Amino acid sequence: MEEILQILLSGLVLGLIFSLVAVGLNIIFGVMDIVNFAHGEFLMVSMYICYWLFVWFGLSPLFSLPICIAALFLLGVGVYKLLIGRILSAPMLTQIFATFGLMLFLQNLALFLWSSDYRTIQDPLIFGKKITVLDGVFLGVPQLAAGAGALVITGLVFLLINKTELGRALRATAEDKEAAALMGINTDRIFALSWGIGGACVGAAGALLAGFYPIFPYVGAVFCTTAFVVVVLGGFGSIAGAFFAGIIIGLVQIGFGSYFPAAYKMAFVYGIYLLTVFVRPRGLLGKS
Amino acid sequence: MLRVNNLVVFYGESPALHGVTLNVAQRQIVVALGSNGAGKTTLLKTIASLLKAQSGSVLFRDQDITGIGAHRVVSRGIAMTPEGKHIFGRMSVLENLLIGAVTRRDPLYREERLDYVFSLFPRLKERLKQIAGTLSGGEQQMLAIARALMSGPKLLMLDEPSQGIAPLLVEKIFEAIVSVRDAGMTVLLVEQHVDEALACADYGYILQTGRIIARGSAKELRDGSDMKKMYLGIRPE
Ligand SMILES: Nc1ncnc2c1ncn2[C@@H]1O[C@H](COP(=O)(O)OP(=O)(O)O)[C@@H](O)[C@H]1O
Numbered sequence: 001m002e003e004i005l006q007i008l009l010s011g012l013v014l015g016l017i018f019s020l021v022a023v024g025l026n027i028i029f030g031v032m033d034i035v036n037f038a039h040g041e042f043l044m045v046s047m048y049i050c051y052w053l054f055v056w057f058g059l060s061p062l063f064s065l066p067i068c069i070a071a072l073f074l075l076g077v078g079v080y081k082l083l084i085g086r087i088l089s090a091p092m093l094t095q096i097f098a099t100f101g102l103m104l105f106l107q108n109l110a111l112f113l114w115s116s117d118y119r120t121i122q123d124p125l126i127f128g129k130k131i132t133v134l135d136g137v138f139l140g141v142p143q144l145a146a147g148a149g150a151l152v153i154t155g156l157v158f159l160l161i162n163k164t165e166l167g168r169a170l171r172a173t174a175e176d177k178e179a180a181a182l183m184g185i186n187t188d189r190i191f192a193l194s195w196g197i198g199g200a201c202v203g204a205a206g207a208l209l210a211g212f213y214p215i216f217p218y219v220g221a222v223f224c225t226t227a228f229v230v231v232v233l234g235g236f237g238s239i240a241g242a243f244f245a246g247i248i249i250g251l252v253q254i255g256f257g258s259y260f261p262a263a264y265k266m267a268f269v270y271g272i273y274l275l276t277v278f279v280r281p282r283g284l285l286g287k288s
Numbered sequence: 289m290l291r292v293n294n295l296v297v298f299y300g301e302s303p304a305l306h307g308v309t310l311n312v313a314q315r316q317i318v319v320a321l322g323s324n325g326a327g328k329t330t331l332l333k334t335i336a337s338l339l340k341a342q343s344g345s346v347l348f349r350d351q352d353i354t355g356i357g358a359h360r361v362v363s364r365g366i367a368m369t370p371e372g373k374h375i376f377g378r379m380s381v382l383e384n385l386l387i388g389a390v391t392r393r394d395p396l397y398r399e400e401r402l403d404y405v406f407s408l409f410p411r412l413k414e415r416l417k418q419i420a421g422t423l424s425g426g427e428q429q430m431l432a433i434a435r436a437l438m439s440g441p442k443l444l445m446l447d448e449p450s451q452g453i454a455p456l457l458v459e460k461i462f463e464a465i466v467s468v469r470d471a472g473m474t475v476l477l478v479e480q481h482v483d484e485a486l487a488c489a490d491y492g493y494i495l496q497t498g499r500i501i502a503r504g505s506a507k508e509l510r511d512g513s514d515m516k517k518m519y520l521g522i523r524p525e
Pocket residue numbers: 299303304322323324325326327328329330331
């Protein structure tokens with residue numbers, strides 16, 4: 001019993017982080033119809049920002065969180081302005097290569113600057129501490145902070161998209177760019193903002209993750225491939241879909257990872273991916 | 289109010305407009321007629337700055353608005369309902385209308401405009417919370433027009449508002465267009481339904497393969513039925 005609760009709890013935390021990463025991916029895709037293959041590397045950049053802020057200034061990742069959100073918002077906007085905005089009317093393959101190239105560039109830049117070492121942030125504020133949820137069921141404080149933080153931020157993003165004027169303009173642009181422009185929406189600004197918000201989401205996820213997860217140049221690949229599965233399962237473009245799918249995938253990964261050899265857990269995740277593609281290609285909440 | 293001078297527009301290598309010149313006087317309904325592929329949509333999209341002109345200019349209220357960007361054209365006071373409606377199908381009717389007012393932040397102004405478009409199309413008020421994609425074709429067209437009116441335009445451009453709509457509703461749409469003009473706005477209408485359009489218009493142009501081949505008051509065009517038949521391939525009546 002305790003074991004199952006423990007698994008559910010860990011799976012939930014991981015799932016909430018997946019959700020946040022996938023929501024960011026989905027905002028960019030929903031508005032632009034472009035898959036950001038460098039999304040995982042955005043996560044990696046955010047984690048390294050936390051790492052160096054901790055090493056240089058002793059700043060806890062919890063306090064680096066707003067800095068990471070702002071920095072990755074700017075990175076997202078910058079990538080749009082310098083790269084994506086210039087190839088909007090280019091063939092899809094060009095756009096894929098552009099974000100794929102960015103992924104390789106950021107990975108190799110991290111390798112060059114910081115080597116392939118695994119690093120951890122042993123923040124005295126939270127590292128290694130845990131709370132007792134029930135007798136025999138524990139949750140690490142960094143994990144608790146990450147799960148709660150991811151939940152709150154995903155909720156805020158959901159409100160931003162669904163309840164604000166800016167969100168309405170984003171949704172309109174996602175649905176019909178030309179009609180949105182005819183309404184007076186500056187679609188170029190909305191494109192830049194979607195990259196900014198998508199970056200901010202993954203920036204937040206990186207900071208939350210940095211408190212308990214190793215940091216290395218390829219860390220983004222680990223999370224981003226899973227985030228793609230989450231997006232497919234939840235439905236392309238659907239924020240709520242990404243949220244629920246993230247939790248499902250988190251639970252599956254931890255659940256199967258606990259009962260089967262660790263190497264198989266990703267097999268189950270990709271199994272879900274294939275099943276979705278065959279049985280319900282539009283995903284749980286995706287628009288047909 | 290609107291002056292289009294010698295507009296030339298290409299899609300890649302192929303020309304769609306070869307020097308179109310057209311004037312729209314204030315508080316008039318001006319109609320541009322022409323069969324499929326004549327360049328009507330291209331004309332409206334270029335005025336709206338969705339397309340770039342190769343040469344020529346668009347002047348609105350004596351200001352050059354050629355290629356200033358679609359969102360800026362709206363702020364200058366031109367709204368457009370695109371061909372095929374293009375409402376935001378996943379959003380509610382109310383949200384569609386509010387998107388139409390993105391350039392107008394003042395909540396009081398928005399209330400006023402909402403009241404105005406509901407007086408024009410009472411049906412929309414009944415369906416305020418409905419998801420726009422579930423409206424009938426005619427209702428979607430009403431919504432598309434109402435949405436464009438939310439920005440409080442001085443010039444309303446309509447691209448084939450009668451396309452794919454039940455005949456009974458077509459009449460309603462044209463009544464609404466007349467009422468928009470009578471409320472002091474100017475209308476540039478693009479149509480293939482020649483008779484209905486000329487019945488409500490003040491002035492008209494006839495477009496064929498990217499050129500204006502005739503123009504005149506609506507009455508002159510109505511009477512010159514030979515010309516109509518020649519250039520428009522009109523359905524037998
Ligand atoms: N996106 C496009 N790409 C290439 N050619 C186009 C495009 N849109 C329209 N055309 C061509 O331009 C001409 C004018 O089209 P259009 O303005 O849509 O005419 P209309 O609205 O009067 O039916 C046609 O010959 C059409 O085939």
